[in-house]
Amino acid sequence: MPMRPTRSGVVVVLATFNPAPGLFHRQVRSIRTQTHDDFVCVVSDDGSSPSSLAFIQRVIGRDPRFVLLEHRDNVGFYRNFER
Numbered sequence: 679m680p681m682r683p684t685r686s687g688v689v690v691v692l693a694t695f696n697p698a699p700g701l702f703h704r705q706v707r708s709i710r711t712q713t714h715d716d717f718v719c720v721v722s723d724d725g726s727s728p729s730s731l732a733f734i735q736r737v738i739g740r741d742p743r744f745v746l747l748e749h750r751d752n753v754g755f756y757r758n759f760e761r
Contacts, residue, residue: 684716684717684718685716686714686716686717688714688716688717688718689717689718689719689720690709690717690718690719690720691719691720691722691759692705692706692719692720692721692722693722693724693755693758693759694721694722694723694724694726694730694734695723695724695725695726695752695755695758696726696727696730697726697730697733697734699733702733702734702737703737706719706737706738706744710741710743715743717743718743718744718745719738719743719744719745720745720747721734721738721744721745721746721747722747722749722758722759722761723746723747723748723749723758724749724751724752724753724754724755724758725749725750725751725752725753731746731748734746747761749761
């Protein structure tokens with residue numbers, strides 16, 4: 679899914695790898711409920727399991743502000759964030 683442009687240029691990045699369900703859900707909810715709503719949130723996944731990827735997709739849903747980038751190779755937190 680292509681990222682939509684923002685007027686403000688704000689991009690939030692979440693680096694994930696088999697995220698803990700409760701924590702990930704709270705993170706996404708916190709981002710969604712910010713008063714500044716002109717942003718794009720890029721979720722860069724570092725080779726999570728198929729069930730984790732399905733969970734991430736369910737949580738972000740069809741919210742056009744969230745984009746999931748699925749990577750097959752696991753490169754670790756720092757390199758995943760740099761991607």
